[in-house]
Amino acid sequence: MNATREILAEVDRLPAFPSTAVRLAGLLRDERAGAPEVEKVIRPDPSLSANLLRFANSAYFSPRSRPETVRQAVTLLGVKRTFEVAASAAMAGLIPPRLPGYDVDARTFWLHCVAAAVLSERLAKLSGSRSPDLLFTAGLLHDVGKLAIATFVFREASSILARTREGTDFASAEREVLGMDHAEVGARVAAAWKLPAPVVWAARWHHRPTEAPPDVDRTLVDLVHAADALAISLGLGCDAGEMAWPVDAGVWQRLGLHERGIERVASESLDAIRELAATLDGTRERGR
Amino acid sequence: MSQVTVEISDLRVSGNPEDVIITYALGSCIAVIVHDPVRKVGGMIHYMLPLSEISPEKAKDRPAMFADTGIPELFRTMYGLGCDKKDLVVKVTGGGALYDDKGLFNIGKRNYTVLRKMFWKAGVIIAAEDVGGAKSRTARLWVGDGRCTVACQGTEVEL
Numbered sequence: 251m252n253a254t255r256e257i258l259a260e261v262d263r264l265p266a267f268p269s270t271a272v273r274l275a276g277l278l279r280d281e282r283a284g285a286p287e288v289e290k291v292i293r294p295d296p297s298l299s300a301n302l303l304r305f306a307n308s309a310y311f312s313p314r315s316r317p318e319t320v321r322q323a324v325t326l327l328g329v330k331r332t333f334e335v336a337a338s339a340a341m342a343g344l345i346p347p348r349l350p351g352y353d354v355d356a357r358t359f360w361l362h363c364v365a366a367a368v369l370s371e372r373l374a375k376l377s378g379s380r381s382p383d384l385l386f387t388a389g390l391l392h393d394v395g396k397l398a399i400a401t402f403v404f405r406e407a408s409s410i411l412a413r414t415r416e417g418t419d420f421a422s423a424e425r426e427v428l429g430m431d432h433a434e435v436g437a438r439v440a441a442a443w444k445l446p447a448p449v450v451w452a453a454r455w456h457h458r459p460t461e462a463p464p465d466v467d468r469t470l471v472d473l474v475h476a477a478d479a480l481a482i483s484l485g486l487g488c489d490a491g492e493m494a495w496p497v498d499a500g501v502w503q504r505l506g507l508h509e510r511g512i513e514r515v516a517s518e519s520l521d522a523i524r525e526l527a528a529t530l531d532g533t534r535e536r537g538r
Numbered sequence: 539m540s541q542v543t544v545e546i547s548d549l550r551v552s553g554n555p556e557d558v559i560i561t562y563a564l565g566s567c568i569a570v571i572v573h574d575p576v577r578k579v580g581g582m583i584h585y586m587l588p589l590s591e592i593s594p595e596k597a598k599d600r601p602a603m604f605a606d607t608g609i610p611e612l613f614r615t616m617y618g619l620g621c622d623k624k625d626l627v628v629k630v631t632g633g634g635a636l637y638d639d640k641g642l643f644n645i646g647k648r649n650y651t652v653l654r655k656m657f658w659k660a661g662v663i664i665a666a667e668d669v670g671g672a673k674s675r676t677a678r679l680w681v682g683d684g685r686c687t688v689a690c691q692g693t694e695v696e697l
Contacts, residue, residue: 414672415691419637479636483645484586485546485563485674492674492690493565497638510592513645517593517603520547520586 253402254429260398261435264344267443270295271340274333275446278384285324288332292320301339302332310368310526311335330384337387337445338367344397351403352396352489357527362487363390364527365519369477372515374469377505382470388452389474391445395436395453402428403490411490420491421457433457459498472501484516486523544569544584547603549612551581553619555682564632564675566646568653570609571629571677571697573684574621580681583612584632587645588652605652628662629697631677631688633669646670666697 273291277283292298299320305311306323311331317323324332341363345356352359370389374381382388396403403410406427413423424431436453448467452474455462459471479497481487502508544550544561552559561569561584572581583602590597590604601607616626630653633646650669657664666686668675673690677697680686686697 411692479638479643482674483566483634483636483643485565485567488563488565488674493634493636493672495636497636497643499638499640502640502643509643509645509648512643513587514592516645517587517596520603 268340271336305335349400351400354489365481365486384448388448392456395432414494419496549583549602557681559679568632569677588648630667
């Protein structure tokens with residue numbers, strides 16, 4: 251079996267995305283669904299109920315309120331935000347202790363996920379454009395393909411790293427050696443998990459935003475690409491790729507961002523990222 | 539031996555010769571590593587951004603986030619432990635860059651430029667440096683003998 255077929259078989263072998271989160275994703279498509287319907291899905295899941303309350307009480311998700319019940323949390327967060335929190339909790343429980351090939355432990359990988367999610371939203375605010383739907387989740391899950399491709403990257407690490415040291419970016423090196431990169435794999439994982447389209451788009455195009463087809467939300471893909479680059483640059487969840495990742499030449503212009511603003515976002519996001527990563531760290535560890 | 543870890547936007551000093559000061563995943567951030575061989579005192583900052591003017595409030599709360607507020611704070615803290623400027627051995631590492639064709643995103647380069655200007659004005663000489671490239675470095679300083687290493691891309695070398 252060649253590497254690509256083996257990788258695709260690995261996508262099928264990944265644990266399923268928790269059913270409560272998938273059902274919440276279904277409610278997103280139902281315009282009539284409100285807090286009572288969302289509560290009905292969450293209440294039978296005690297672990298999600300507990301996590302929802304913990305996140306709903308974080309400074310990032312609700313800086314001014316302290317909801318005490320699931321109903322209050324759902325009312326406060328709204329249907330979309332509740333899904334984003336549920337997806338975060340679900341993802342936190344799916345990360346293995348180590349990702350071979352990328353040479354990171356779960357905590358470091360998770361820090362990068364959270365950093366990309368928070369920075370995506372902060373850069374969207376800075377750019378002044380509308381904030382795309384489910385941007386937080388799209389940022390959080392952008393590297394989900396690494397869960398399925400990691401063991402194959404590990405197997406071919408010397409060939410991949412030899413290429414990056416000669417100037418090839420890590421994702422291109424993955425493609426050259428394995429026939430596909432973690433972004434292509436990520437889109438397949440997100441689709442297999444029945445996650446909403448923005449999550450699939452960000453996973454697929456976060457390293458090559460300009461190649462996204464016209465039906466994809468380009469602003470969303472640009473924001474996740476920029477946030478990923480900023481997180482890597484700041485050392486928030488660095489992996490074996492180190493800094494061998496490309497930055498699209500036009501992304502800052504398309505988003506209308508300048509270096510001072512980007513640096514301000516970095517300075518003002520560090521504490522929020524650390525706090526949220528620590529909240530979710532607890533979830534991750536309890537989820538085992 | 540105990541390990542003293544310097545987080546992003548943090549600085550640490552130690553007068554314990556048994557300590558090793560370490561910082562991880564420098565990326566575009568820069569570590570300034572200072573050692574006083576006479577008094578066996580070491581210090582390290584892991585700063586994230588060049589200039590505090592973008593966020594003066596944050597700089598008050600966390601001076602080590604920026605080169606222009608953090609580096610003077612590192613030297614002041616060393617002086618507070620009895621160090622003398624003329625004895626200090628100063629090394630620099632980090633300042634890496636992504637593959638960014640237009641360079642708009644080069645925080646590492648700006649971090650380094652500001653540092654060079656500050657050191658030039660203050661008459662500080664850099665004894666050794668390893669900066670730039672698509673690397674994310676881990677830096678270590680042994681407080682007892684001032685030995686310093688930089689690890690990246692699977693290898694660790696003396697600085």
